[in-house]
Amino acid sequence: MALMDLGMYLAKSTWAVSYAAASFVTLVLSWVAITGTATRNRKINIILCVLSNQLSELPLTIMCTDACFYTWLNLTGTFQESLLVRFFYYTNIITAVGLLYLFKRSFEVQALGQKFLDQLAKESKDWIELPGPTTARFWQQLLSPFLWSGDYTLYENIPYWTSKEQLSVIKSDGWESAAEMSLDIYKPHTVEGGDDRPVLFYMHGGGWTAGSKKIIGPLLTEMISQDWIVVAVGYRLSAKAGYPTQLLDCKRALRWVKDEIRTFGGNPNNIIVAGDSAGGHMACMLALTPNQPEYQPGFEKVDTTVQGCLGLSAVVDLVDMNNVCNHDGRGRFIRDVAKREGSPDSADNIKFLSEHSPRFRIKGGAGIPFMIVHGDIDTLTPVQNTRAFVNEFRNKSNASMTYLEIPGGHHCFHLISSPRSWYTVISAGQWLTHHFDNVAPVDAAKKLQVHEIVEWGWTV
Structure with a gap:
């Protein structure tokens, strides 16, 4: 009997300590979610x-x-x-x-x-109202957030x-790395x-160096529902050569899509x-460096132009001189991502960072439409650099730049x-539709031009 009483006491003590720990952590994270507090340590910042x-995006779930x-603590008598x-x-x-308060802020x-x-409606004459508490969609998304x-x-x-590329990659990085190129x-x-x-x-x-093409989030769900073709791109995350391997892989994927996407109904x-x-x-780099041979090794003459760019919590300034x-x-980008030698502040490395910063790739004259979305309390890619990029784009380029700075938004909140x-x-989706979904229906004769995917050595 004494052992049973001891066991119940220890169990209740464990629940009590667990509740205390969870309460303390939630209190601290609520403060971080509200204020956007950050540390000087990148790994800690990622966890925070x-x-x-x-907490910021699912406050009601946390409360429930x-x-x-x-x-449960009441039912077990632990509370008393x-x-x-x-x-x-x-x-x-x-x-x-x-x-x-966080829930209220999300409605701003x-x-x-x-x-x-x-x-947008003034230009397109196609007015849309965002769903509110009186609409079915609002409650579907609120009660079933992973719909x-x-x-x-x-x-x-x-x-x-x-x-040829497959053999080269297998030789340098192994088969697993080659499999990431899909x-x-x-x-x-x-x-x-x-x-x-x-x-x-x-x-x-x-x-x-991490992530997965399987993590696509609400934006891609929205565009699929609007009958867009969505391509989720994977790229090498651990290539021995380091960056710009990732960028070159994305250019290779774009090459494939341009050649084969009509088979799937894409333009x-x-x-x-x-x-x-x-x-x-x-x-942003793909949009700002079309047809540049140094980023297209082995396929220099392939057209890699695109029609628009949408950046979400995007890194636009690797130099970050301020x-x-x-x-x-x-330092992290030079050492761990690009795997380059020397000080990150050396003239050679600063030049490299500048060449691969969208902020310093903006050119004058005509360009393609851009839309940038960024949270105002992003602690991993601070919004100040994004504001500078947007202002520089608007000063240098004749292309349209749409910028939405989201109140209360943390890094990649949209996922x-x-x-x-x-x-x-929904706002970003309407921007995409307004600018790019205005192609006339394709006639039956043109559909016959669709071919089987054979040029690359496999079939689907």
Whole structure:
């Protein structure tokens, strides 16, 4: 009997300590989510960013989880017996106030997005209202945040290398690295080969050394529902040569898409590059360096122009001369990503960083439309550099630049399904539709021009 009592006491103590620890962590993360507090350590910032993003985008889920935990402690009698639980119960009331504030902030994007859509409507005459509490879509997304349409066909892991490139990569980096050079195609069921639908060419983030093309988020869901062809691009994450291997791989993927996408119903002359974080950086670089031989080894004469660019939480300034990054961004990129020798502040490395910073690749004259989306409390890619890029683009280029700075948005907040994400995604989707989804229907004769995928040595 004594052993049973001891066991119950230890179990209750464990639950009490767990509740206290969870309450304390949630309180701290709520503060980080509200203020955008950062440290000088990149790894700690990544952890804080991932966790605070959950609180910022899913505050009601966090509150419900806490309520379930609290109910369990009541049912087991732990609440009545533990001063620790009672103390942190009152602490959680403070946290709940913070979470409700975060939920309220997520709706600030509705006004921003609606103003943006109203401006688009003046040009297109196609007015759209963002979903609010009186609409079915609002409640579908709120109550089922991971709602995903299944009305598409997925073609997975299609390699985009040539046989010569494949052998070279296997020799230098191994088969696993060569397997990373593949893409996924999402084709809506309503689209047929030869339909010439717009193509969203999307590159995932992950600091150039991590991530997956399988993480596509609400934006790609939205565009698939609008009958766009979506291409999710994979690239080598651990090549011995380092960056710009990743960028060159994305150029190779673009080469393949231009040659083969009509088979899936996409238009090779209507490709919009997009990406988040490091993927956003490469989307901007693809858009700003078309047909440049140094980025197209072995396929220098292939046309790599695109029609538009959408950057989400994109890295646009690797130089960061004003040191607004919350960590040693230059040093990390030179050492761990580009794998270059010497000081990151040396003249040679600064030149390299400048050449691969979208901010310093902007040219005058005509260009393609850009849209940049960035959260105003991003601690991994500070918004100050993005503002400078946008201003420089508008001063140098005649092309249109649309910029949405999202209140309360952390780094890559748009990958989590939430009111803030969906208001942002719907706005971005309408921008894409406004600029690029105006192609006339394809006649039957042109559809017959679709060919089998044979040039690259495999069939689908």
